[in-house]
Structure formats: structure tokens, C-alpha cells
Amino acid sequence: MIRIPAFLYTLFISAVLLGCLPGCNSENKEQSAATVDSTKSEGKASTAKKKTIVFFGNSLTAAYGLDDPSQGFAGLIQKKIDSLNLNYKVINAGVSGETTSGGNSRVDWLLKQPLDIFVLELGGNDGLRGIPVSETKKNLQSIIDKVHTKYPEAKLVLAGMQIPPNIGQKYASEFRAVYADLAEKNNITLIPFLLEGVGGEAKLNLPDGIHPTEEGHKILAENVWVRIKDLL
Template sequence: MRWLLIVLVAWAGSANAASTTLLIMGDSLSAAYGIERQAGWVNLLSERLNDDVEVINASISGETTAGGATRLPELLGQHDPDIVLLELGGNDGLRGLPPLQMRANLSDMIEASQRAGAKVLLLGIRVPPNYGQAYATAFHNVYRELSDQYDVPLVPFLLDGIALDEGLMQDDGIHPTAEAQDMILDNVWPTLKMLLSKQSANVAKQ
């Protein structure tokens, strides 16, 4: 009887556990900077998803790709995610760091995620035009090149339809308002939904 009880408890625990885990590696754009955390797009994503999908938001305001690459291995081991969303690079751009350095860091993160068995979704960022056309182009191209190299899906610009609308940006001109968070999620959702569907199909086959 005791053995049966242990089995039933273990079964109940596995039944209640999330079948899919998402890990968000981002900066202030995903850490709800300047707004209530529950209003951020990552929290809105959690609310949109079913209970069998767990969202781990490991985003930190001010994070660079170098910082993300340093933190990621431990997070992969801790959470064993099925999908990793990489939303990093904005702070590299604001600091004028070399795009090749950013690319190397993101490459490390993609490779580490794939070795851990996780799918990767890249969320692209753009820098303001005052950084110069050559730098802006090289910066933006990093995301497309990595998407092609590693065959990972890409959202070309996380703030598409938002960044140039002053009414949707905070006074600093960098961070979106609470009203813009639904739009950010809508930019991410179609591509993420595709990954989630594939993940659900893989789980069903097991």
C-alpha cells in the first residue's frame, strides 16, 4: 500500500508539472523597465499560455550579450528549458560595442542552448540612426546572419510599430510604455506559437 501511495504521488506530481519550459534571456525590454512588472510583455505571455507551459524570465535591465552568455549555462542546467528566447544586443548597441563581439556572444548562447536540447528564438533589436548607417546595418544584420547560420527562427525587430511612435515610448525614448506591451507580444507571438506547436507535437510522440 505504501508503495502504491508513492507511485500515485509521483504520478500526480508529473501530471501537474509543466510539459514545456520557456527561458527568456533579455534586457530591460523584457524586464518591464519603468512599468509594473505584471504589465510587461513576458508576464502577458505567461497569461496567454496554457498551464502546461512555464515561463522563466531571466531578463535583467542593462544586460549585454556578454553578461547573458556568462549567465546562460547555469540557467540551462537549472531550468532545462525546451525553448530559449534570446532578446539581447540592445545594450551592446547603445554602448557602441563591436557587432562582431555581439555576434560571438549570441553564437555562444545559441550553441549552448542547442547543446542542452533547447530550441532557440532570436528577438532582433535595432539601434537609432544617429549611430551611423554602417554601424546600424552591421548591427541589425547580426540577427539575420545568426538565424541563417544556426537555422533558428527570428523576429526581425521586437519593437516593430512601436519604436518610432512617441506615444508608445517612455520619456527616455528607449523603453516602451505599458500600453505598448501587448504590441510587443503580438510581434513575438506568431513565431513563438509555431515553436510551441512543434514542441507539443514532439511531446505527444514521446
């Protein structure tokens, strides 16, 4: 029988107990490194999969008049998304005073970044300025076409607007019809009237009677959410 020296036997037992037989140190390090790399990869993959919702509009989208723009309806949609752990980020591309003509010119620059959902909220300023309905419709269609061309898989949402009849009943009626017509023609999601429940309600609007208060924006956010939640 071969006798194993006591000190070698002790080393062998220690190695077994510690899980450090020859080569296991490097193996454990490799496994550890692989785990870290895997975690990093998963993290990167998660970030890469983040989808984008763009709210493209005027002062309503920009949350004009609020101390904190994140309290506007677009910001509230982001909070709703985060609370549900949905993998989307909101980009607020609202510019106060924007008309459909201005939006049609600006959208080319915006489309340089990828997007998955495009919410179009323009036209209110056209109506207040009495711009011909045909011009408003033409500009909105152009914006829709540009988004479709650049990102054919993107989902589009059109926020409908209305204007007071005191500007002219015929004009107001034709203006309102633009949004339903475009939504049907392009087969896109329609928010019938973004300001539903807020427009004309003094307590839900700032002193100018046009822009919603913080409470008003909460209602706008719900008007939007019920239409886009199934798209996420």
C-alpha cells in the same frame, strides 16, 4: 430443507443491500485508495510534464519602468499560454543593462535548470554603446552554442534588434544584419524586430524614449507570440 435462522437471513439481506458482504469493506477501501493514488500520480505527471520557456534578455525582457513586471511582454506571453491551457511556464531572465558579453557570462548559471524553449533578447545595449558588431555577433553565437550543447532538443528563438541610424548608417545596417545571419546559420526562429510598431512611437514608450509602456509591451507580446506559437 435447511432452515436459515431469521436473524442470519436479515443480516444477509442487509449485507447485500449495503454492498458489504465479507471482504467487500477492505476491497472498497483498496479501490478507493487506488483511485486516490491514481489521481495523485496523474497530478504529479501533469506537473512533471510542465515545459519551460526562458526569456533571456535585458531591460526590455525585465519590463523596466512598469509598476508590475507581469505586464511586460514575457508576463503577457504567460497569460496567453494560461488562457489557452498550454502546459508551459515562463521564466523571466531579463536583467536591465545587460550586454551580450554579460549575458554570455550569465547564461552558464541559468542553464543549470532544464528548459524547452529559449528566447534570446540581447544586443540593444551593445548597439547603444557602440560595441563592435563583430563582438556582439560573437557573444550571441556563444550563447546559442551553449544552449544547444546543454539542451540539444531545446527550441531557440532570437529576437532581432535595430538601432537608430544617427549612431551611424553603416553601423546600424551591420548591426541589424547580425540577427538574420545568426538565425539562418543556426536554423532557429527569428523575430525580425522585437520593437516593431513600438520603436520610435512616443506614446508607446516611457519618457526615456527607449523602454515601452504597458501598451507598448502588449504589441511586443504579439510580435513574440506570432513567432513562437507554432513551437508550443
